[in-house]
Amino acid sequence: MREASYAQAAGGGGDLSFFLIIALFFAVFYFFMIRPQQKRRREAQDMQNSLGPGDQIVTIGGLHGTVTGIADGEVLLEISPGVEVRFARPAIARVVQKSGDPIPEPDEVPGDDTATVTDEPESPVTETRKQD
Helix, strand or coil, rough: CHHHHHHHHHHHHHHHHHHHHHHHHHHHHHHHHHHHHHHHHHHHHHCCCCCCCEEEEEECCCCEEEEEECCEEEEEEEECCCCCEEEEHEEEEEEEECCCCCCCCCCCCCCCCCCCCCCCCCCCCCCCCCCC
């Protein structure tokens, strides 16, 4: 009788540890997978909602353009002078430059005022001929 009650008690504790492991698994899954994905989605939605005319953007397909108009779920982009296309807001991947931001200057290499141009690179091989 005593052995049977001991086996039942051990089995009951195993069920509790199993549920604890499953709960721990779901907690880890939530904090490492679901929560960061929700944060990225929220940031993308905020970026897409803050678009305005004059913003330079890149679509998810890699197309660069300037926002010329915004409708409910669509953005009108100028991809070339006089060429405008419509895109869905979720197709906007990132904003390259906001309309009010100054254009950054290209980086210059200090001390590189005069560039040396050579017609041909100097060959390390020299040719010698014997004269008769």
